[in-house]
Amino acid sequence: MASVGAVTRILLGKNVLNTSRVAALSNTGLVKFYSAAPSYENIKTKVVGSKKNVGLIQLYRPKALNALCKPLFQELGQAVKAFDADDSISAIIITGNEKAFAAGADIKEMQNNSYSTNQKAGFLQEWEDVSNCGKPIIAAVNGFALGGGCELAMLCDIIYAGEKAKFGQPEINIGTIPGAGGTQRLPRYVGKSKAMEIVLTGNFIDAHEAEKMGLVSRVFPVDKLLEETIKLAERIGTHSPLIVKMAKQAVNQAYETNLKAGLQYEKSIFYGTFATADRKEGMTAFIEKRPPNFKNE
Structure with a gap:
């Protein structure tokens, strides 16, 4: 993999994120650059965050x-x-x-x-x-x-x-x-x-x-x-990706239906979380006073 500095020049060039700001973020581990990033003409993509997630x-x-x-x-x-x-x-x-x-x-x-x-x-x-x-x-x-x-x-x-x-x-x-x-x-x-x-x-x-x-x-x-x-x-990103997705679906449903139907949808999604390993892990970790180890399952 190319160095951060080299890849920064390749990816940014005329990029509107100024290089000093990018360098600062890079030093904190918030931004990760890839020399093999997809090639687009109208957008730029990066993987960012301390966990690169x-x-x-x-x-x-x-x-x-x-x-x-x-x-x-x-x-x-x-x-x-x-x-x-x-x-x-x-x-x-x-x-x-x-x-x-x-x-x-x-x-x-x-x-x-x-x-x-x-x-x-x-x-x-x-x-x-x-x-x-x-x-x-x-x-x-x-x-x-x-x-x-x-x-x-x-x-x-x-x-x-x-x-x-x-x-x-x-x-x-x-x-x-x-x-x-x-x-x-x-x-x-x-x-x-x-x-x-x-x-x-x-x-x-x-x-x-x-x-x-x-x-x-x-x-x-x-x-x-x-x-x-x-x-x-x-x-x-610290939460279960599976449960996050289900929560997003439930909130979005509030804009798609009336309150009665929305409450019923929420309840069905809530029940559905009990079929996941991550729900069990989350509650077990809470009771055991430790951080959960979610598996997206």
């Missing part, structure tokens, strides 16, 4: 403020599926750079689309690769998360934001509406009135307002965001 995906179209084009989303879907299939990965982080998480969809790419071409091509179909991921996905949002960028953040399970982040659904300004979940997920995060205000005005909201609304879990200084997000992913 967190998959990091960085959107990488800096000249376009990470505008979400089809090739980018195809690569994002491939990376998410690869990390989801890797048993050594406990959680996934999606991030951008300090200027933009993603400043919307690529307008030039879809300017000449028609209703029929959208239907025939299954436009935006690639987004399902992210929503179908079984492992937790955390959005680390700095800068602009607008339009499709905001929708991508909401596809994730948890959103952490840098203090200068801006969220919004400005599609109304260009004669269309959100098409990748903005009108459906946003009300579930912030309620009908706030969602209507955001969607119908196209106005932006800052990170602290987004936290107050419930769109964002926590807000950090810009230079601390990635580090804190990695800590969160590592904390999730």
Whole structure:
């Protein structure tokens, strides 16, 4: 394997994560670089964390403020599926750079689309690769998360934001509406009135307002965001991957059904944990006052 310094130069080059910051993270063991990392044009992937169990995906179209084009989303879907299939990965982080998480969809790419071409091509179909991921996905949002960028953040399970982040659904300004979940997920995060205000005005909201609304879990200084997000992913990674996946399914069900059906679904998943070795190990370890040794079984 190449040295960290050499691989850093190979992988980063023009990368928006500055080299001093990467070096600092590397020295702490939070970031691990691979000379044989998959080759992508619109994203960059790394394995991070002190236990090397967190998959990091960085959107990488800096000249376009990470505008979400089809090739980018195809690569994002491939990376998410690869990390989801890797048993050594406990959680996934999606991030951008300090200027933009993603400043919307690529307008030039879809300017000449028609209703029929959208239907025939299954436009935006690639987004399902992210929503179908079984492992937790955390959005680390700095800068602009607008339009499709905001929708991508909401596809994730948890959103952490840098203090200068801006969220919004400005599609109304260009004669269309959100098409990748903005009108459906946003009300579930912030309620009908706030969602209507955001969607119908196209106005932006800052990170602290987004936290107050419930769109964002926590807000950090810009230079601390990635580090804190990695800590969160590592904390999730201390638990049984099997039980984490079941818990994610149960929480997601709350957005898919009514309370009565949701409670019944939760109970069935809860019962199901008692068929796992990790549930037995977790309770046994608690009683014996020792750390659990989960086997993902």
